Amino acid sequence: MKVLYFASIREALDTDHDIVDLTDDMTVEAVRKLLCAKGEPWASVLSNTSLLAAKNQELVSFDTALEANDELAFMPPVTGG
Amino acid sequence: MISVQTEDFSVQDLYEQLRQKDANATGAICTFTGLVRDFGDDKDLQGIELEHYPGMTLKSLQKIVDEAKTRWNIIDSVVVHRIGKLFVSDQIVFVGVCSSHRADAFAATEFIMDYLKTSAPFWKKELKGSQSTWVEAKQSDADRFDKWK
Numbered sequence: 512m513k514v515l516y517f518a519s520i521r522e523a524l525d526t527d528h529d530i531v532d533l534t535d536d537m538t539v540e541a542v543r544k545l546l547c548a549k550g551e552p553w554a555s556v557l558s559n560t561s562l563l564a565a566k567n568q569e570l571v572s573f574d575t576a577l578e579a580n581d582e583l584a585f586m587p588p589v590t591g592g
Numbered sequence: 593m594i595s596v597q598t599e600d601f602s603v604q605d606l607y608e609q610l611r612q613k614d615a616n617a618t619g620a621i622c623t624f625t626g627l628v629r630d631f632g633d634d635k636d637l638q639g640i641e642l643e644h645y646p647g648m649t650l651k652s653l654q655k656i657v658d659e660a661k662t663r664w665n666i667i668d669s670v671v672v673h674r675i676g677k678l679f680v681s682d683q684i685v686f687v688g689v690c691s692s693h694r695a696d697a698f699a700a701t702e703f704i705m706d707y708l709k710t711s712a713p714f715w716k717k718e719l720k721g722s723q724s725t726w727v728e729a730k731q732s733d734a735d736r737f738d739k740w741k
């Protein structure tokens with residue numbers, strides 16, 4: 512599954528996406544932890560409590576379940592308008 | 593109508609679009625325009641860069657407009673949000689609502705803006721000389737949206 516990054520998160524990780532192997536019953540939080548386990552900078556960047564997650568282009572809570580063909584994105588709090 | 597675009601927009605043109613919707617029933621049109629301002633102390637802000645999550649931006653704005661339509665009696669609405677590089681005093685965003693009565697038009701316009709500020713996936717970066725800094729989300733924006741919950 513592809514995980515997209517935006518804005519300051521993308522810059523801090525120096526990449527606009529990662530690929531993760533999704534196992535059964537994985538939640539957004541499980542994917543976050545998996546990426547944090549890669550070490551720095553993921554561990555710091557993705558541990559920020561203000562981190563937002565979107566599944567299939569809709570904001571979701573971190574306990575949301577994922578399927579293999581979902582699109583997941585991690586992003587900082589929005590600043591549009 | 594919802595649009596995410598790099599090009600500037602004409603408030604007059606968007607107002608005319610609203611005016612043509614159900615002309616007999618429309619009694620009130622409310623519009624809001626957001627502009628780039630120099631909010632730093634050092635006054636050397638050159639501009640901003642607006643990033644967005646393509647696909648999600650349109651979905652998110654549509655969801656916001658749909659929510660406004662369930663809460664108030666709206667005939668139609670227009671939301672335009674620009675992306676890319678903008679300079680101080682450039683137009684960033686337009687929200688317009690037409691309705692039979694002003695209460696619905698005022699409230700829906702404010703709601704759409706407050707909701708957009710906390711949930712639409714756009715991110716601003718300040719450009720100052722050779723440096724650029726991401727703008728931080730404001731607690732005041734989250735507080736403003738809380739009042740609509």
